[in-house]
Amino acid sequence: MRGSVDFSRWAVVLCKPDAVERGLVDAVLARIEDAGVVVRARTDLVAEAWQAHVAFRDMLADPGRFPPDLPARLDETYAGQPVTVALAHGGPDIHARLRQLIGHTDPAEAAAGTIRGDLGADSLAAASREKRLVRNLVHTSDDPPAARRDFGTWYGPGRALQVSDFSRCSVILCKPDATERGMVDAVLERIADAGATVTNRCEITVQPWQIHVHYWDLLVDADRFPDRDIPACLEQEYAGRPVTVALAHGEPGIHARLRDLLGHFDPTHAAPGTIRGDLGIDSLDAALAERRLVRNLVHTSDDPDAARRDIGTWFGTARRELLTPPVPAQAARPIPDPLRQPRRTP
Structure with a gap:
């Protein structure tokens, strides 16, 4: 997996024990994001001695520049201490940009406007006196080779972007009309271009039970739709027809952001810039006249509970490993937040 990652665009951010102890992790990561860098895969962990040794191997391998007790100082600072790591994504100059943003090694010498200059409270002189x-x-990370090493050091094999809960994962359902119109690629590209990591694309033929489970809320509240036979509409629109499902990974809040990106359930009312607004061709009026469901291309999970259910429905209950996507190798942009959407309506 790591061999396919373009480390010229990825850096590991290590918030050191002093940042954790001073409660400055959020401020540090916010400063990096405010500089236009995408930050994801934040992970809190307790550092092991070997991780500090590998992360700072260049210092350990250059004893002429550093004090002879450097190994002991590293162990004292890091071993058994809490740190926070995150992944930063940007252009090929991300490493130089981040190094400039964090500032001089000595906070006392760091320029105003840098993280260490504005938030630092220590000095190299004080550290030298106190050994x-x-x-x-x-x-x-200093450069792409260092990013590769830092990634393996702090995340380890198979730990990239691991999702510990469903707040970071949504199921994408490209509906039969998207499949029949050849719009699946366009829909998934719009979601990926908006900053989500899209993985595990799968083409399947819908079984009746899947659509019953997926739209359970419409079935149990069918009296809201006296003009239509909801069970019959669902089976007519979905059962035995091809759909494409995929996973979208991102930060907490991804469900609301994706729903906003999709746009209003009625394509004729969806705003320009949304998927349904730009790509949809159906309308609620036409669906009502034909006593069917509106064809609006795509659904994404409403919230973490829905994502949990949707993964079981569309991928199978034994597919939890899908929640660990690969690190994306392409540039990402934040998902826009247009108008929030109302409750789902067929």
């Missing part, structure tokens, strides 16, 4: 490492809040 310890300088407390300068944050480290970022």
Whole structure:
């Protein structure tokens, strides 16, 4: 997996023990995001000695520049101490940009406007007197080879972007009309271009039970739709027909952001810039006249509980490993937040 990642666009951000102890992790990561860098896969962990040794191997391998007790200082600072790591994504210059943003190694020498200059409270002189490492809040990968090493050091094999809960994952259902119109690629590209990581694309033929489980809320509240036979409409529109499902991964809040990106359930009322607004051709009026469901291309999970159910419905209950997607190798942009959408309506 790591061999396919373009590490010229990825850096590991290490918020050091002093940043954790001072409660500055959020501020540090926010400063990085405010600089236009996408930050994801935030992980809190307790550092092991070997991780600090590997992360700072260049210092350990250059004893002429550093004090002879550097190994002991690293162990004292990191071993058994809480740190926070995250992945930062940007253009090929991301490593130089981040190093400039965090500022000089010595917070006392760091320029105003840099993270260490504005938030740092230590100095190299104080650290030297006390025979310890300088407390300068944050480290970022120096270059692509360092990013590759840092990634393996802090995340380890198979731990990239691991989703510990369903707040970071949504199921995408490209409906039969998207499949029949050849719009699946366009829909998934719009979602990926908006900053979500799209994985595990799968083409399937819908079984009746899947659509019953998926739209359970419409079935149990069918009296809201006296003009239509909801069970019959669902089976007519979905059962035995091809659909495409995929997973979208992102930060908490992805469900609302994706729903906003999809647009209003009635394509004729969906705003320009939304998927349904730009690509939809059906209308609620036409659906009502024909006593069927509106054809609006795509559905995404409403919330974390729905994502949990949707994964079981469309991928199978034993597919939890799908929640660990690969690190994306392409540039990402934040998902826009147009008008929030109303409750789902057929």
